[in-house]
Amino acid sequence: MVAAPQPDWNKSALTDSQRAQIAQEHKLMEGIEKPEQDVRRKPEFATGRPPGDTRTAEQIIEDNPILKNLGHQKDINRKSAYLMVGDWTSNNKDPQARADAAFNAARVLNYIDTSLSANGEHRGKAHDNGDLEGITSSGDARRGTPAGMWKDFTEQGYTALRDDHRLDATNDSHVRGDGTNKDNLQWASGEAGKRTWFIPGLSNILLGIGDSDSGLVGAIKGAKAGFDKTRVDGFDHALASAKRGDILGVLKGYANAVKNNEATPQVVKSALNTGGS
Structure with a gap:
């Protein structure tokens, strides 16, 4: 029935x-x-x-x-x-x-x-x-x-509906922190950025694309934001040191860029902090 x-x-x-x-x-x-x-x-x-x-x-x-x-x-x-x-x-x-x-x-x-x-x-x-x-x-x-x-x-x-007026937590890597979806390009770029943390320039560019708005324009803006972050994090210091022939300065700039990369494992960040202190 x-x-x-x-x-x-x-x-x-x-x-x-x-x-x-x-x-x-x-x-x-x-x-x-x-x-x-x-x-x-x-x-x-x-x-x-x-x-x-x-x-x-x-x-x-x-x-x-x-x-x-x-x-x-x-x-x-x-x-x-x-x-x-x-x-x-x-x-x-x-x-x-x-x-x-x-x-x-x-x-x-x-x-x-x-x-x-x-x-x-x-x-x-x-x-x-x-x-x-x-x-x-x-x-x-x-x-x-x-x-x-x-x-x-x-x-x-x-x-x-949640009493704390928050979205639910998720482990879905296709979901941004603000609760919006990533396109396949953004998702793939973000995942690649996480895996290339030891190449901070590339990693930050990929992570920038991963966090960008949908579409080509958003991806370009995200890539630029990632590159600009790398410059601030240590690339400019490394480049200036290279021009002076300062190898230690180059290494310090690289280490800072790696340390400030959000994808870098915490154990590596801790080691770099200890080594730089």
């Missing part, structure tokens, strides 16, 4: 206890013009629009780019999302339920989009930019990205 499909979230189907909980949550939204954009508190459950919010689903979607830009890739899990927050699309013929669903979805997405990195750092350009980063070309959501957290939300509900 096939089980009946689970209904999408709908305020009209709530119990008295759930309505009382929502009423308390709505009180905390009083005086806030667009409370779905208030990310100071983690959403704990779906509430729908508070009293007095008469916006339509279309207006709420327009007010919240992160919802407006939400894709249809595999791991966006729209069907599962509708179970959690309601269906905000035109498939839902109840305009009030649609608007409540759009409010719920926008509230969760805004909280995710404004998350800090897993280390608690501001995510720079990736912060609150209206783009749910982390979806691969095949539609998979990488862990440690906003898309990965959204996927977890669609599967686990509100417990997937």
Whole structure:
């Protein structure tokens, strides 16, 4: 026997206890013009629009780019999302339920989009930019990205959202510290940069590409940033020493460049620090 499909979230189907909980949550939204954009508190459950919010689903979607830009890739899990927050699309013929669903979805997405990195750092350009980063070309959501957290939300509900307002930690080398994906060029360059730490000029250039924005222009800027870092770290000192015939100066410049390379193993850095002291 096939089980009946689970209904999408709908305020009209709530119990008295759930309505009382929502009423308390709505009180905390009083005086806030667009409370779905208030990310100071983690959403704990779906509430729908508070009293007095008469916006339509279309207006709420327009007010919240992160919802407006939400894709249809595999791991966006729209069907599962509708179970959690309601269906905000035109498939839902109840305009009030649609608007409540759009409010719920926008509230969760805004909280995710404004998350800090897993280390608690501001995510720079990736912060609150209206783009749910982390979806691969095949539609998979990488862990440690906003898309990965959204996927977890669609599967686990509100417990997937973190109290500390951070993205999840990940060991996925395709994910940057700010929760965005690396292209294959960036990923390969970054991995090569880690392995060539003993050639600091090459390593820094490759690491710079690995940390760069997508595309050729980003890669060129990243490579230049890596080369400039090498110059500051010790290359310029080594070059000037070479012109003077100062072999010790050349070695010192090289050692400093290696020591300041983020990919250099800690044991090597410690040895260089000891040797230079």
